[in-house]
Amino acid sequence: MRTVRAIFSRELKSYFFSPTAYVVLTGFTALSGWLFYQGLERFIRITNYTQGYKVGDQVVREWTLEDDILIPLFKNLSILLLIMVPAITMRLFAEEKKLKTIELLLTSPIRTSHIVLGKYLAAAFLLTLMLLPVAMFPTIILYYAGSNVDSGPLLLGYLALFLSAYALAAMGLFASTLSENQIVAFILGVVLELIFFSIGLAAPSLDVVHFFGWRVPLNEIVRDLSLGNHFDFMTTGLLRLSDLLYFCCLIVFWLAASNHSVESARWG
């Protein structure tokens, strides 16, 4: 574990001694603050003259602070993560490759898995710092709206934001192992994350198919593979073991893939 800690602190220092961390933290905080304020302002405006979402003359859903400010905010932030996370992870291996320091790392007695884990934990730590200020938004709502607010979906939505960030970081890390060019690593990361995030959108066009006698529910498989679907489910306020395991498995899989990708450089 000492080697993991060494790699972790080395990566963290390089984040915080360069403008990267501050640019990311400032940008994300400002954007999330603006999105929150926009949502709040809009909510106050619409609740002044309508009770809820109407179909004809009938209100089919009343406006709520959870469904109309905070859960959409969490969803918007999860989309923002698709850009922010690769921006954080793109340099992790690509820079080492570019500067040829990867050879030093790989020829050192440190295990590849420790290098991967150390770098991943550093990126995850920075993402944690980035997401911590988001807690301020539900706190503001709870402070002013009091006990009327349903805190379950908010807590789970916030947890989903962290889990998504960690899963996307693992994918971004893998993308970074594929190229020595940080821009290429960034684009690869965005594409990979976008595929996993939005693959669920393909579900409606798929159906249960019978493949050589096997019943394959393609639509359900695609829906269960989608990060966006699991994120949406958590924001409803239902805590499911399958959602938690999905995020954990995603992290484990992409860290294993990153490990093999780095290892291939050692043996290739």
Added chain:
Amino acid sequence: MKKITQITGLCGLVIAALGIFARMIQGQGSLLVTLHLVLGGLLLLIGILTNLAEIREFLAKRGARYGTGAAIQMILWIVVLGMINYLAVTHDWVQDLTKNRLYTLSGQTLQVLNNLPGPVEATAFFQSDTLADVRRRLNLYTAAAPRFHLEFVDPDKHPELAEKKAISAYGTLLFEYGGKSIRITQHEEMDITNALIKATRSEEKVIYFLSGHEEADPGNDDKAGLSILRGALANQNYQVRGIFLTGTAVPEDASMVIIAGPRIPLAEVEIQALNNYLDRGGNLMVLLDPGYATNLEPLLAQYGISADDDVIIDPVHHLSSKDPFGLSPICSDFEQHPVTSNLPGKLLVFPRSRSLTLNKDPARKIRPMPLVRTSSDSYGETNRSLLRERGIARKDPEDLPGPLAVAGVAGRKIDLPPWEQQKKQRSELQTRLLVVGNSRFLRNGELPTYSNFLFALNGINWLAGEEDLVFLPGFKRGGNRIYLSTPQKEGIFYATVLILPELLMILGVAIWWRRR
């Protein structure tokens, strides 16, 4: 030549992979797809056979060996993680963290699911990826009851199935049990559970509303009518019919007769018809407004119930906006009974009611029971003329002191003769009677007030012997608001959009400056 065969092999790989992909998407084989698979396989085989030496040489390399090992390991990862996720999805552990348990089935629904007499086939004709909330709700039913079989069908993809089952609207839920089918397009828990009850029950119940005495009319949709109740009963799969009892008996198929606030006294022949009906094990709901003679008094007296000649006034607990005297008493005192089982903590309002007196007669095994009482601040004003003509309401010694019964039930068991026992496959019949000193609570104007709707449906379901039909609140989250003054809004804006990002930026610049 070697190069061409290598390209041929690669082309074969691509064509075969596309063939497999197309086969999966299409779901069924076609000539073109089969051609892809055969041609791809053939080309791949040619590529492999003509380049065996090169392939062997490549595989002997260290990198290739590692690559193969890594690929196998990654496949193993996918299999293991895929299995973990599959098990998690099929044997999920779910915890509802919403404040009002929006995604937890009620105890009543679970009871219905546990008592399903056999496998119920449910088909949800939903377009793909629509009605996510309803899908979630239906999956709770599937998880709770192995006898509840659910299938989602997209009517756009399978129009033949929709046509076969006579589905005409997106979002239709079809329940099938023993050759009987129920279709609903409302998706609240109450709708789904009641549809299940209706699908699994053996007979269709008919409710008769007595006519001819200026009673409240189920077909009337103004404030004095009963159209809202009629709609709710139709949703619960009851048939609602009107009936005149002059010269005719109550039909055999009657589950109950409702007498909703008659203004004109019933004729002797009608009373006799009702008596005969009750002697056959019939069920009766009688709503009596103050100030009207109905000739029903002797019939009710047989069951130990008499309607007092008063009007209830509650100067403390009443709808203050609607009456200054307290003529609309609000009631929250309920006796424990199937009709009131889900009412504790709720309120009922009975505008312009008369009180009921309930007399037990142990000798005849008649034990009427008050269901709803007014508060102890209420009283029964017996001098109605003073109130009507001079607008004065005061508690006098001759007035009835509160709390007063405003609704009551009574019942009687009737032993069947042996030949009837064989015919009806039971040894006794149960007559049920529900009497309320008011008909307004059931009319369109007051039915939606407080929990009157719930009380009315509970009462009707109890009379029909359908206590298990449920009335449940919806799954929607209640609306809420946030009120902020202009300085508060500005404070939030500065804190979230400006101050926090600025602090982070200043911190970054300071560290960069120090290191420079």
